[in-house]
Amino acid sequence: MLKPIRWKTFLRDFIRIEVxxxxxxxxxxxxxxxxxxxxxxxxxxxxxxxxxxISIGTMTVLMGFAVLSGALIMREQxxxxxxxxxxxxxxWEDLWLSIIPSVEHHLLLQIGMLLVAIFLMxxxxxxxxxVDAGAGPRDSMMLAIKRxxxxxxxxxxxxxxxxxxxxxxxxxxxxGIGTLVYALLVGPSVQAGFKMFxxxxxxxxxxxxxxxxx
Numbered sequence: 001m002l003k004p005i006r007w008k009t010f011l012r013d014f015i016r017i018e019v020x021x022x023x024x025x026x027x028x029x030x031x032x033x034x035x036x037x038x039x040x041x042x043x044x045x046x047x048x049x050x051x052x053x054i055s056i057g058t059m060t061v062l063m064g065f066a067v068l069s070g071a072l073i074m075r076e077q078x079x080x081x082x083x084x085x086x087x088x089x090x091x092w093e094d095l096w097l098s099i100i101p102s103v104e105h106h107l108l109l110q111i112g113m114l115l116v117a118i119f120l121m122x123x124x125x126x127x128x129x130x131v132d133a134g135a136g137p138r139d140s141m142m143l144a145i146k147r148x149x150x151x152x153x154x155x156x157x158x159x160x161x162x163x164x165x166x167x168x169x170x171x172x173x174x175x176g177i178g179t180l181v182y183a184l185l186v187g188p189s190v191q192a193g194f195k196m197f198x199x200x201x202x203x204x205x206x207x208x209x210x211x212x213x214x
Contacts (some may be wrong), residue, residue, distance in 0.1 A: 002077070013133060020126075023121075024124040029093055029096035030096075031113070036114050036177055039182050042173075043168030045168075061090035061091075062088055067141050068140065070141055071141045074147075077140075117182075118189050126197045130132045130193075
């Protein structure tokens with residue numbers, strides 16, 4: 001269930017993936033501070049953080065471990081990058097949120113923040129996925145559902161994100177037009193990031209761990 005560590009390139013991979021996590025945290029923070037709506041998971045995490053009384057970054061870490069637990073129960077393969085994702089993105093969020101002010105009633109600036117966030121999300125995803133150190137906890141859950149149920153990755157992701165954003169909205173999370181814009185544009189943004197960094201995403205047969213031989 002654990003991806004092997006490539007020790008010869010570990011330091012380079014670690015620096016590269018941490019840059020990806022930093023940009024990921026910045027992207028989420030820009031969406032939160034832009035007040036037009038966030039990604040599905042951020043909607044839930046912001047709502048829970050407010051209700052529990054902890055920082056958004058801390059909630060992101062806790063949510064990551066909770067989701068990872070579910071993926072592990074379904075015997076999904078993880079790597080050191082999976083744990084790095086959980087432990088790094090949340091602290092980066094808290095750092096950026098302490099720097100970036102909340103913006104309201106400045107629509108052009110808010111739209112700009114949203115679009116920059118989506119662009120950065122594409123870059124961050126390409127950098128992170130290109131290291132090939134294991135999927136993040138939320139993607140691990142998506143792959144586990146696809147593997148165990150046989151539904152498509154697109155359907156698995158849709159089920160997860162619709163469920164998450166609905167719960168987050170009911171709890172008072174920041175759903176808005178930006179949530180829809182993000183859902184429509186993040187795919188093309190990630191694809192552009194892949195082309196920019198020449199990342200070759202794995203096919204389904206490479207993404208899904210094979211059952212061990214008897």
